[in-house]
Amino acid sequence: xxNIDQPTEMTATEGAIVQINCTYQTSGFxxxxxxxxxxxxxxxxxxxxxxxxxxxxxxFSSFLSRSKGYSYLLLKELQMKDSASYLCAVVDSNYxxxxxxxxxxxxxx
Amino acid sequence: DTAxxxxxxxxxxxMGNDKSIKCEQNLGHDTMYWYKQDSKKFLxxxxxxxxxxxxxxxxxxxxxxxxxxxxxxxxxxxxxLELGDSAVYFCASSQETKITDxxxxxxxxxxxxx
Numbered sequence: 001x002x003n004i005d006q007p008t009e010m011t012a013t014e015g016a017i018v019q020i021n022c023t024y025q026t027s028g029f030x031x032x033x034x035x036x037x038x039x040x041x042x043x044x045x046x047x048x049x050x051x052x053x054x055x056x057x058x059x060f061s062s063f064l065s066r067s068k069g070y071s072y073l074l075l076k077e078l079q080m081k082d083s084a085s086y087l088c089a090v091v092d093s094n095y096x097x098x099x100x101x102x103x104x105x106x107x108x109x
Numbered sequence: 110d111t112a113x114x115x116x117x118x119x120x121x122x123x124m125g126n127d128k129s130i131k132c133e134q135n136l137g138h139d140t141m142y143w144y145k146q147d148s149k150k151f152l153x154x155x156x157x158x159x160x161x162x163x164x165x166x167x168x169x170x171x172x173x174x175x176x177x178x179x180x181x182x183x184x185x186x187x188x189x190l191e192l193g194d195s196a197v198y199f200c201a202s203s204q205e206t207k208i209t210d211x212x213x214x215x216x217x218x219x220x221x222x223x
Contacts (some may be wrong), residue, residue: 101149
């Protein structure tokens with residue numbers, strides 16, 4: 001079967017750095033997305049990785065290792081507004097989008 | 110201006126009823142999607158549709174049917190609603206038909222079946 005694993009919940013402090021991990025086992029790989037979803041709102045796009053390595057975009061960075069089936073989302077200089085769920089989604093060989101359940105990130109002052 | 114909009118935002122109805130959720134995108138995108146997000150927060154794709162092809166997730170009951178009057182609209186019609194249909198339904202769109210394209214989501218419709 002196809003599987004996306006993320007921690008259910010994480011807590012971090014305002015101003016700090018947090019890394020949210022995602023591991024996947026899918027039938028093939030055609031890219032990995034990270035989306036942010038605030039409570040009661042729609043998911044919004046953060047990043048898309050298809051090649052190995054780190055991609056930086058402001059305070060957010062996303063890393064991919066295809067050989068390890070592993071990605072992480074790195075959030076720096078955490079702000080209270082970063083409290084949200086972070087969804088990892090993988091495109092498999094059939095170009096189906098497989099979603100993880102998301103990691104709820106709680107930011108404390 | 111809202112890029113992807115859905116109506117209604119909340120929908121409460123009785124088992125056995127038929128209901129529709131409307132979705133419109135003003136991004137000029139070619140492809141639209143419907144997702145169901147259950148209480149465990151998993152997003153499950155139900156349909157993807159462009160003006161050439163409808164792709165149906167085979168696990169979706171045939172009580173659910175997408176209807177597209179034009180490229181900017183993809184409505185979701187649900188017949189004979191069941192308790193298990195209670196969830197948040199998201200519409201989304203992307204520029205092209207490739208699933209690797211960034212998807213833009215609507216605000217969601219919270220459906221409660223009593």
